[in-house]
Amino acid sequence: DVKVTQSSRYLVKRTGEKVFLECVQDMDHENMFWYRQDPGLGLRLIYFSYDVKMKEKGDIPEGYSVSREKKERFSLILESASTNQTSMYLCASSLARFENTEAFFGQGTRLTVV
């Protein structure tokens, strides 16, 4: 079974802190994604990556950056956390860029910025 693991389930950070959210998948998937989920707004794509060191902006990249140094790991970075970044963050992976296969999600990280 595919496993996507996010480093923390719950996280509380202070305004202005640099925050790292880590995501690891164990099935050699090429595609990895970061979404945030807010009530009434659904899932919105922040960044995605289809290969090591490759990254592309999603719908709401402002205030975020990402890093993909190894195929299995995709990190989301909040350069200077703000209260409007309090949200549920979901990481996902899928096999390959042009393959029609399933996406799998991690357990989610509920981030609170105070």
Next chain:
Amino acid sequence: GIQVEQSPPDLILQEGANSTLRCNFSDSVNNLQWFHQNPWGQLINLFYIPSGTKQNGRLSATTVATERYSLLYISSSQTTDSGVYFCALRASGGSYIPTFGRGTSLIVHP
């Protein structure tokens, strides 16, 4: 981009009841999934169903790609079925990034 509409937005059931959730989309698709988001926030894969019909226990799904909709059936609902159900899809020839509907929030009362 492709538009995804899920209905109903909210659904409240008594345990044991059956329900049908719908996902309409605006363009042809080559990839469609149904997910259940449990109360702890995790998205669980239910079905990968770009076309045809599949069944898994009390759940089944049908996608009629030519008419641009998919249905998720839940029979004999249980309290553990509560949560939000999402469909996510990719347009044929379009981006490989999944596009999500807004979801159907289901509450099953004992």
